Amino acid sequence: MENVLEWLDERAQRTPDAVACADATNRCTFAELHGAVRSIARSVARQWAPGSIVAFYAEKSVDVLAGMLGAARAGCCYSVLDVRQPAARLHAMLDVLQPCAVVSDAAFYDHAAQMLDGTPYEVCDIASLRAGGQGDANADELLEQVQPGRGDALYVNFTSGSTGVPKGVAVSHGSVIDFISYFVDVFGITARDRIANQAPFDFDVSVKDIYGGLATGASVHLIPREYFSVPVQLMDYLCERQVTVCTWAVSAMCFVTTLGGFEYRTPDTVRLVVFSGEVMPPKHLRKWQAALPDATFANVYGPTEVTCNCTYWIVPAGFDGDVLPVGRPFAHAQVMLLDEQDALVTEPGEQGQICVGGSGVALGYVHDPVRTSESFTVNPVDGTGRIYRTGDLGFWNEAGELMFLGRADHQIKHMGQRIELGEIEHVAQELAGVSRAICLYDDARKRIRLFYTGEVAKDDLVAFLKDKLPSYMVPNKTVQLDQMPLNKNGKVDRSALAQLR
Template sequence: MVIPVAQLLAADENPAALEAARAAATDADPVYVLFTSGSTGVPKGVAVSHRAVIDFIDDFITRFGFGPDERIANQAPFDFDVSVKDIYGALATGSTLVVVPRALFSAPAALMEYLQGRDITNMTWAVAALCLITSLHGLEGQQLAGVRRVLFSGEVMPISHLRAWMAHVPQATFVNLYGPTEITCNCLYHVVDPAREYPDGLPLGVPFAHREILLVDGEGHAVTQPGVEGEILVRGDSLALGYVANPAKTAEVFCQNPLHNRFPDRVYRTGDLAAFDKAGELFYRGRIDNQIKHQGHRIELEEVDRALEGVPGVQRCRCVYDHDKQRLIAFYEGEAEARAIRDHVLQTLPIFMLPSKILPIEAMPLTKNGKVDRRALLEKSREAAAARKARLARNRETKGQP
């Protein structure tokens, strides 16, 4: 049954019915349903239980030392799971939740003044939001002296943007968070070491309490060897209940642990690829659905992204693959010249991974939930190609060519 909020507010309170509902409630009941951003094109309603949220938030606030004096700057909309940490973290500690006006994210100077004026102590933000500020030079000449921690998630954080934030907010602890909506916010975290170079990017880190991370190959076997990619699976009480009115998809990804069949042991298949390094740290390697086959080779788009982001003058890069034209296209933010980028990455990437086009872009298009929208980039490349084709046709007509 779906009841609109307006109808609920207009109804008379029924104390007996409320008491009966409370008496029948369990910690396995849903506390909210969040719809994914739809990376595969069809958003899914993820139902999360009271137990999962309490289990995560209790560990989250304890692990990072949240107290009642926190002033939490809420960047994410309430229908995006990054906000779950803000909302329930504030409720659990009795601290203050400061909802940042959406319009300020197009005015970095005013946004910084807003954060300073409200004595913000905590920023749990999407990577795209942090990158937007550094891309627009919003940190220059600004101080956020009261900020104790900056936690980020949603995408891979480009090291150049991270360094800019760390330079301007040196007193803060920076934490890389990983985890999809389906496992209740996050399952892994890595506290950034200011003295470490991170030549391979940020590791995903170690698990939060009551979570286990498994890495398996396409046959469901455990992956433990350094450098070998596998899919990330998550087990523990934090798993969502499943997808609303979608039992087939729920059964597909919330499934039995493939490493044994001795008893029911539910895991969530994230669709994310990762690999251990020689030191045993886990590194994100991209999405299974971002793995393409080009010129007979399997390529993860994120691997090309990382290579281009290692070029001086490139702040952020996202690649797309045009299946119709069988070509790889890179979009980047920064001051570097496309030819210089091509020359640089030729030293590190095999020729089959070199994008056929490397295009500058003022700002990455974002999904509703603040992640870079690769589909919009692909559409932008197709529009640009159509415009070039039209210009060539007009030039031929002008010159009287057939």
């Protein structure tokens, strides 16, 4: 198998009339999706060279999915941008991507045009791409020539970067093919399943839903973002669509339990719940287990740079422990712990940095060879193959399962998002009149706190940050100090700052 589109071709042959994807208002069968993807691909292939990056600016929908796959079918790579980001950060992402086009839909076309004002990019409408390629059989020969291969980039997803510029992780068709093949096999996902997609398309959790569906023939039901503010709407949707599989972020699962979703209604068709992104609070897991006593629960682990996940752990029936292992590697992944001298750590209980090899390892950070070579290196143990250094710390337990410990640096998980505190500090220090900015995370209260020195008024700094950062990165509290507390080495004393109220 060379590219992920082969899954769609096969499904359009075998189960053309089965539902491939549905959102709140729209649905399409595999045959319809196949046709839409082909039309869009013809338009894209005629206008842009294979290997170009097509950016998408819209909330997820059946049409946007067709657009992403259409770009991929034309040998291009897609990157979905989060529409909630401020324009300045979107521009930074576009600078990284250098896309050939920014594609939007009817709902976001005007936003996109406004956001792109002053950039060299223009908005392109999905519907016109599709219309332009309909019945254009002349382009079919071209489509044959631009078929992507295993090593070609399929998508770019962004993650926070400590130097103030977001990093675009490029992932190949081959990585997705290998990971998804093992993922659907381990969890027994089949054409009978109905997948409830929680994650936005700019998050790689959604890759498991999109391609898990295409690979098996399961239907994928996209849950609108706003349903995660209204539990009744969310639970009704899950029940009405009779969903069977939830591959969700931990934060989304906590939303259901915290807001009493199960007291309102239980979607008892759910047979599998796979969670990732943060450490699962045991209290919330137990509420899910109580609501869905027959369902299988699994913890999966891995950063975007290894293509979704590299390890999994199926929660044993009746488990009521407090610490969940992240488990054992999927068959395509090599997972190892390295100490500070790059020696392999194999002794149970001994701590090391989690490093990942195998075919899931991403191509690297797009247009950023420096940061790519820092994090993606030759495997130092055997000198062959590439590994990704996650910066996460872990240890092996006595059963040979990987346990996650935390971060080696100032990266945090906040509101389901991976954030480098350094990016917030860096942006704050861009404002004239801020001499020093230090960001801390209060893990217990889930709050980002920013301390700064300089003559700028707090309100001005907060307004500046709101302009430059997405809302989940804007500090919950900003505090102006006369001077930073220093430790005996002359460095900012972070623990002293943490004591300040």
